[in-house]
Amino acid sequence: MSDKLQKIIDARGPIKKIGVLGMGYVGIPAAALFADVDKFEKVLGFQRNSASSGYKIDMINNGESPLKGEEPGLEDLLRKVTDTKKFECTPDFSRITELDAVTLAIQTPFKNPADLIPDFGALIEGIRNVGKYLKPGMLVVLESTITPGTTKGMAKEILEEESGLKAGEDFALAHAPERVMVGRLLKNIQEHDRIVGGIDETSTKRAIELYSPVLTKGKIIPMSATAAEVTKTAENTFRDLQIAAANQLALYCESMGINFYDVRAGIDSLKGEGITRAILWPGAGVGGHCLTKDTYHLERGIEIAGEMPLDYPKNADSIYILARKVNDFMPNHMFKLTEEALAAADKRIKGSKIAMLGWAFINDSDDARNPPSEPYRDLLVEAGAEVMVHDPHVLNYPNVEIEKDMESVVKDADAVVILTGHSEYFKLDPAEVKALMGKDQPVVVDGRNVIKPEEFIDGGFVYRGIGRGDIN
The missing domain is CATH 3.40.50.720 (NAD(P)-binding Rossmann-like Domain)
Known part of the structure; x- marks a missing residue:
């Protein structure tokens, strides 16, 4: 455990403002549930204003879900948290500086399964965006499914390179993988046990603070x-x-x-x-x-x-x-x-x-x-x-x-x-x-x-x- 990081976190205080990168099947329901927690003040959902997916920004800010198919309760929850201004979708990544914690829920496909080389391009872009605006005492959590060794390897290296800060000393870093199935996104996030793994004890503890308020039946499993x-x-x-x-x-x-x-x-x-x-x-x-x-x-x-x-x-x-x-x-x-x-x-x-x-x-x-x-x-x-x-x-x-x-x-x-x-x-x-x-x-x-x-x-x-x- 880093005494330095713990002191920085203590000075910053409880997690109040959260960012979620990736407005898809994982990011949208996760952000809405964070925003529905009384102890959290504000949630920002980050979405690139691209030709293929920029339409999501206005839809989400209007309380509409861009996800089709049956997702019980999601659109009602989105409408609630956007009406109260607790949740906002934005393409402005510089607003990461406002936050206490950031999660990344970005897809990690394979270019070619035969060579076992994942396409981390979108995830790397997201990690770099976080690193550019990372401040001391912030928590960064990867929710994307990733190759074992990525959090304390590639992700840590990029965040440190972009920010000039050191993981485990200046900021907390963890992996808390999503465990959802389409058709029951909200239910899964709230009721499934949450795996939380930090690069050190302080990071794990801070990530537990982030996820615990969202759980109804599920419990935290630290590792x-x-x-x-x-x-x-x-x-x-x-x-x-x-x-x-x-x-x-x-x-x-x-x-x-x-x-x-x-x-x-x-x-x-x-x-x-x-x-x-x-x-x-x-x-x-x-x-x-x-x-x-x-x-x-x-x-x-x-x-x-x-x-x-x-x-x-x-x-x-x-x-x-x-x-x-x-x-x-x-x-x-x-x-x-x-x-x-x-x-x-x-x-x-x-x-x-x-x-x-x-x-x-x-x-x-x-x-x-x-x-x-x-x-x-x-x-x-x-x-x-x-x-x-x-x-x-x-x-x-x-x-x-x-x-x-x-x-x-x-x-x-x-x-x-x-x-x-x-x-x-x-x-x-x-x-x-x-x-x-x-x-x-x-x-x-x-x-x-x-x-x-x-x-x-x-x-x-x-x-x-x-x-x-x-x-x-």
């Missing part, structure tokens, strides 16, 4: 900055591994001609003291900003944060990387199911009209980051299919036309393929869908176990579904 980085990347890696296990089992069930969902129910029924058989659901693929890359962050952490050689079976593949490959394969399997179903109706992919239902990677959301629907569509187009896409929440996507009218997408289609479990797809009526398609043997391929196969088969459809070896 080192590197341990916090590993916790975040590992929890997403484990979820990806669990999904891959379900996907592989579904492929096994298809091969053996049995119903995955019967097997899953049997596995899940084994309960009792000391018994854990957590099994997730298979599907058309894994998308999103986190699960598709965090495995590689964790793997690269061995290089960045490793202090001794890794002891691991010689020449053995990482089970985490193998899980990634399984999940990345599922859009290819969806293509194979589509091809088989069309063949059963005496058709080929080439020249067929395919109606894709769902572009977002998660149900009832507009989050279309790294969607498995994209590689699936690419395979169809490459094979010569005519493809139309429906999604009720995604407004636009680069180089892909997304329709809001489902009837126009399904009309005259040879195959309807479900890629996302949006609520309205659960209501699909076989007779109505068949009438729209106008085919004697229409095809339906279900990648999310949305429809009841028997009803569609009885209605004259050729059906294929992930894990449904009993019917496929």
Whole structure:
């Protein structure tokens, strides 16, 4: 612990003014919740006034959420904290000088997962902006998912270079990774336990002061900055591994001609003291900003944060990387199911009209980051299919036309393929869908176990579904 830093913090007093860099799925709800805390006086949300995202500034300041899809309570909370002037969105980064604490919630994608090199460009720009206006006694917290070793490595170096101050002596530095899922952002921030890892005890203590007032059910779990980085990347890696296990089992069930969902129910029924058989659901693929890359962050952490050689079976593949490959394969399997179903109706992919239902990677959301629907569509187009896409929440996507009218997408289609479990797809009526398609043997391929196969088969459809070896 640095006595110098603690004395500076004591002289500055409690955290009153907070800044949040990055007005996206993490930054917006986090900033709104900070602003709703009585002990905090002011929250500034920092957003570049760029051509692609500058529109968010006016929307947020008018109490409107730029996030689409269902986010319970978010817009009401935004309206409340902007009306009371406790929350303001600004493109003026010089106002960082007004603050006691700054958090960074900026995306950290990979340029190319094959080489495990993250694209920290936007995050580095944000860190430099903070460093330029950093004052003694301030707290800086990285919420972005990062490669283990980044906080006390690259981030610390940039902040010290830009500010002329020293982390752990002149300012506090910590990592407190976000743990949210679209569709329940506010709930997750308030109710999930918060991992807080400072580069020293003083930094951890100051970060705990920042996050504690926001929590309702969740508790603070303190640890080192590197341990916090590993916790975040590992929890997403484990979820990806669990999904891959379900996907592989579904492929096994298809091969053996049995119903995955019967097997899953049997596995899940084994309960009792000391018994854990957590099994997730298979599907058309894994998308999103986190699960598709965090495995590689964790793997690269061995290089960045490793202090001794890794002891691991010689020449053995990482089970985490193998899980990634399984999940990345599922859009290819969806293509194979589509091809088989069309063949059963005496058709080929080439020249067929395919109606894709769902572009977002998660149900009832507009989050279309790294969607498995994209590689699936690419395979169809490459094979010569005519493809139309429906999604009720995604407004636009680069180089892909997304329709809001489902009837126009399904009309005259040879195959309807479900890629996302949006609520309205659960209501699909076989007779109505068949009438729209106008085919004697229409095809339906279900990648999310949305429809009841028997009803569609009885209605004259050729059906294929992930894990449904009993019917496929």
